[in-house]
Amino acid sequence: MHFALTPARRGAVALALCAASLTALQAVALPAAHATSPSSGSAGSSGAASVSGIEDATARTVAASLADPAWRDQVRTAALGSAQVDLALLTARAAAPAALNSRVTAADRGIVRAKGLAADTGSLLRLRLGADSMRDSLLRSAASPLVAAAGTDEKAAAVVAYDSNGRAHRLSSRTVPDVPVYVVDIDVTKAVSAGLATVNRQFTARGLDAPAAAAPQTAGFWTTRVDSVYLNDDEEPWILGDAEIFSIVSGFGLDGKVRVDTVDMPYLDDDHTTYYPNQILVNWSNYKYNLADVVMMEDDGDTNYADLAKALADALLTITDQGAYIPLVDAILAAIPSSWYTNDADYVDSWYTLAQSSTGRLTGARANGWMTVSPYFVSQL
Structure with missing residues (x-):
């Protein structure tokens, strides 16, 4: 959840100090998820140096790793057992695909730098289920869940999630999808x-x-x-x-x-x-x-x-x-x-x-x- 100030509201604050009125954010609903090509890009990826860019790249990496059935089962168990899972600890497990942990560790270091934090802050990246309503479908489905980055834009009309084949899927940001989605986020x-x-x-x-x-x-x-x-x-x-x-x-x-x-x-x-x-x-x-x-x-x-x-x-x-x-x-x-x-x-x-x-x-x-x-x-x- 986010107590956001939209750009229109930012203007109102700047004009505080001049009594401008606030403009409410207009929520935009999109159709249900549909597959797009990888070239369609990621809404919310804004470069390797930003938190959203690092989250998006990590989401794609984690999605690709779920092609391994044994590893996919471990991730499912972890996600169902905790509200948020430390991604560095999760990918340090023996069953994790090779090099996944080192990529997550590098991403954590990038997050720390992007947020101007001390180098000894430790891991910040977390994995969680997108909504509680997804738990039943995650338990029933043998397919790989999609993986999306939490991002930093509450105005976005769409969420881009990735499957284990690298394809991007556009999901409505306002309607919870009927398929399970893991979210790569940070421990705020x-x-x-x-x-x-x-x-x-x-x-x-x-x-x-x-x-x-x-x-x-x-x-x-x-x-x-x-x-x-x-x-x-x-x-x-x-x-x-x-x-x-x-x-x-x-x-x-x-x-x-x-x-x-x-x-x-x-x-x-x-x-x-x-x-x-x-x-x-x-x-x-x-x-x-x-x-x-x-x-x-x-x-x-x-x-x-x-x-x-x-x-x-x-x-x-x-x-x-x-x-x-x-x-x-x-x-x-x-x-x-x-x-x-x-x-x-x-x-x-x-x-x-x-x-x-x-x-x-x-x-x-x-x-x-x-x-x-x-x-x-x-x-x-």
């Missing part, structure tokens, strides 16, 4: 955790999260806690997996410079669902003023976290303390490249001027969701 929970670590390292290096050393010594500190949270969403293609949400909290630190903190929210998987995380969102001991801003974003695609950190730092370091609080949401949104508002590092919603005393239900500026918050004092042990 692991990727976001590693990505935020990358962002935080760069923020630290550039002084955007200086420690609160100047704070007066007390028996604890006040925070704002998220008691519950709910997000809306448009209809999503069946091939996309769970969302991965994180928030960027910004304000002015005790040194008078812009401060940015990241907050991972991995539990926010489904739209139209209320979650009760009791999660600390803002630590007020780190901030000079009694106000902070929150920008909520989502990643299930080509986000390069090193580039994201640089873009934010370059923009925020130009803002200086004028002796009064300055909202930072607009600067954060303006700093993020337009390409990241398609299906990676998407803008979900924002909350301006959150105060230490804020309590109750707060609807986001986009009205795409709400949070109930409350002040919470963290006592020393």
